[in-house]
Amino acid sequence: MTKDTVFRQEFPVKGGDFSRAGEVSWEIKNLLKELGLSTPVVLRAAIASYEAELNIIMYAWEGRLVLSVTPGRVHVVVEDSGPGIEDIELAMTEGYSTATLEMRELGFGAGMGLANIKKNTDAFLITSEVGRGTRLELTFLTNGQRP
Amino acid sequence: MLTLKGMMTALDGELLTPEMNLETECAKFFASDLMSDVLAFIQPGSILMTGLVNTHVVRTARLVEVAAIVIVQGKRPERKVIDEAREHNVPIIATGCSMFEACSRVSGSFLKGRR
Numbered sequence: 001m002t003k004d005t006v007f008r009q010e011f012p013v014k015g016g017d018f019s020r021a022g023e024v025s026w027e028i029k030n031l032l033k034e035l036g037l038s039t040p041v042v043l044r045a046a047i048a049s050y051e052a053e054l055n056i057i058m059y060a061w062e063g064r065l066v067l068s069v070t071p072g073r074v075h076v077v078v079e080d081s082g083p084g085i086e087d088i089e090l091a092m093t094e095g096y097s098t099a100t101l102e103m104r105e106l107g108f109g110a111g112m113g114l115a116n117i118k119k120n121t122d123a124f125l126i127t128s129e130v131g132r133g134t135r136l137e138l139t140f141l142t143n144g145q146r147p
Numbered sequence: 148m149l150t151l152k153g154m155m156t157a158l159d160g161e162l163l164t165p166e167m168n169l170e171t172e173c174a175k176f177f178a179s180d181l182m183s184d185v186l187a188f189i190q191p192g193s194i195l196m197t198g199l200v201n202t203h204v205v206r207t208a209r210l211v212e213v214a215a216i217v218i219v220q221g222k223r224p225e226r227k228v229i230d231e232a233r234e235h236n237v238p239i240i241a242t243g244c245s246m247f248e249a250c251s252r253v254s255g256s257f258l259k260g261r262r
């Protein structure tokens with residue numbers, strides 16, 4: 001967090017709890033709207049947050065999304081304690097998924113999540129440690145054109 | 148111009164979420180049972196046509212700002228799913244048409260409305 005942070009909030013997410021899926025990203029979306037950010041930025045951040053929230057629910061034990069907003073940027077840090085990702089490149093590949101049948105029946109687990117998160121961000125960082133957890137850092141520029 | 152009302156008529160559809168504005172224009176459509184694809188490719192303001200009826204459809208729909216959900220193949224969401232859609236002002240139209248039939252009817256009406 002830098003000194004020009006205008007807004008910061010943490011949202012816990014519980015692994016395995018499908019009933020609450022989407023609540024955190026919905027809250028993030030509304031907060032960004034209230035801050036007066038443009039619709040495309042709000043939508044990109046909301047979609048990326050939703051996919052990230054779902055990944056915690058589907059694959060990790062617990063985690064959180066930390067939203068911070070500075071005058072030019074929206075930052076979402078997604079951290080979980082969970083199994084981690086052994087091969088990040090493979091996980092990022094569109095269509096690769098280890099989702100269970102239950103998840104697929106709900107309409108998820110097409111293996112598009114991480115790729116879609118990346119697509120919606122202006123900067124994307126992913127790190128993971130097997131047996132410990134995964135961390136994503138998502139940046140969205142709020143003004144001007146996308147690079 | 149095709150409105151929600153016009154689309155509902157074309158589908159012999161039923162509005163499951165009463166008292167909603169049906170004059171909204173329908174100009175973009177997306178048919179899928181994969182919410183991941185909806186999240187990746189849908190444009191805001193689209194009509195989402197799907198055979199899924201769980202709460203995640205409504206949550207995905209509100210997040211990407213769909214104009215309405217069309218549920219095909221005579222399926223019915225549970226009460227709590229409909230309530231969530233009402234709460235967020237997302238109309239749900241149910242039709243007995245198959246996905247293919249629904250898409251073909253809607254696209255016919257849409258093209259007719261543009262002429």
Ligand SMILES: Nc1ncnc2c1ncn2[C@@H]1O[C@H](COP(=O)(O)OP(=O)(O)O)[C@@H](O)[C@H]1O
Pocket residue numbers: 051055056058059060080082083084085091092096097098099108109110111112113114115134183
């Ligand atoms: N937070 C996470 N912890 C552990 N594994 C993950 C996590 N996020 C993603 N993965 C792995 O990467 C794969 C691809 O993820 P994603 O692109 O979101 O697609 P999907 O969720 O549809 O499978 C998942 O199936 C899973 O194996």
Ligand SMILES: [Mg+2]
Pocket residue numbers: 051054055109112113114
């Ligand atoms: Mg995913």
